[in-house]
Amino acid sequence: MTRDKRPAAFWFLALFxxxxxxxxxxxxxVIVVLSFQGPEGGLTFPLRGVSLHWFYKLAEGLGVVDIGxxxxxSLGLGLAVMALTVVFSVLAGLAFRKKLAGGNTLFLxxxxxxxxxxxxVSLGIGLEFRLLDTGIKxxxxxxxxxxxxEGYGTALGLFTSALGAHLTWTLPFGLLIMFAIFxxxxxxxxxxxxxxxxxxxxxxxxxxxxxxxxxxxGIAMFGFTLxxxxxxxxxxxxxxxxxxxxxxxxxxxxxxxxxxxxxxTVTTVVSLLVxxxxxxxxxxxxxxxxxxxx
Numbered sequence: 001m002t003r004d005k006r007p008a009a010f011w012f013l014a015l016f017x018x019x020x021x022x023x024x025x026x027x028x029x030v031i032v033v034l035s036f037q038g039p040e041g042g043l044t045f046p047l048r049g050v051s052l053h054w055f056y057k058l059a060e061g062l063g064v065v066d067i068g069x070x071x072x073x074s075l076g077l078g079l080a081v082m083a084l085t086v087v088f089s090v091l092a093g094l095a096f097r098k099k100l101a102g103g104n105t106l107f108l109x110x111x112x113x114x115x116x117x118x119x120x121v122s123l124g125i126g127l128e129f130r131l132l133d134t135g136i137k138x139x140x141x142x143x144x145x146x147x148x149x150e151g152y153g154t155a156l157g158l159f160t161s162a163l164g165a166h167l168t169w170t171l172p173f174g175l176l177i178m179f180a181i182f183x184x185x186x187x188x189x190x191x192x193x194x195x196x197x198x199x200x201x202x203x204x205x206x207x208x209x210x211x212x213x214x215x216x217x218g219i220a221m222f223g224f225t226l227x228x229x230x231x232x233x234x235x236x237x238x239x240x241x242x243x244x245x246x247x248x249x250x251x252x253x254x255x256x257x258x259x260x261x262x263x264x265t266v267t268t269v270v271s272l273l274v275x276x277x278x279x280x281x282x283x284x285x286x287x288x289x290x291x292x293x294x
Contacts, residue, residue, distance in 0.1 A: 093178025
């Protein structure tokens, strides 16, 4: 039996897809390759030797920038954003299963931040917290709390303004995912649980949550990865510290060695590990769900 000859359009589309994949992942591959250069390596090709030299240099530090501290700040912020995105998205998804007064308006308000320029959102949040600073200082002065006023800095910070800025980016995605999940969720399982005497909390914990668990893991992955590499929404709302992406952006104009490529490789590996862990956990939950349904 001879196989059918593929039409010319197939090869054209295959070539187009290959070029698209190369365009999408080529820059990442170039950064990874150049990060493994030898001591004489530069910022461009050709590759000069192969070694872990620039990773050792990265571990020693990049000038006055504390990469380790910036990494921990980004991890902490990413985990906080991930947790809050999951909680609020699931609660909002449950709430929107019922008809809410003003629900459409509320939904539009939530997703509006997706169409607003990120830098404008960041500037707005920064201005809000500066107004909050002014109000707090006036209140402290009014109540005669001079010592507290003298030691007060700003409400802008990693887990205040920056956290809020990141949530304006991650929550709409989480909410849209939950809408898609609950739109095809069969309420028969909940009704069966209630018929068996389960309370609303027990029905959610033992029926709904296990069924939507793989999607919840996906929301967690979105929350962390979107926060992990966010720059624009962080820039004006972070206060007096920097996250790793902001430090990396600043280093692009001062670091002239492949150490910056090594840093890019490390951050990419962290992202891939998070994505891999999320996919593995979602797959395990899916298999467990199918096994329990038998």
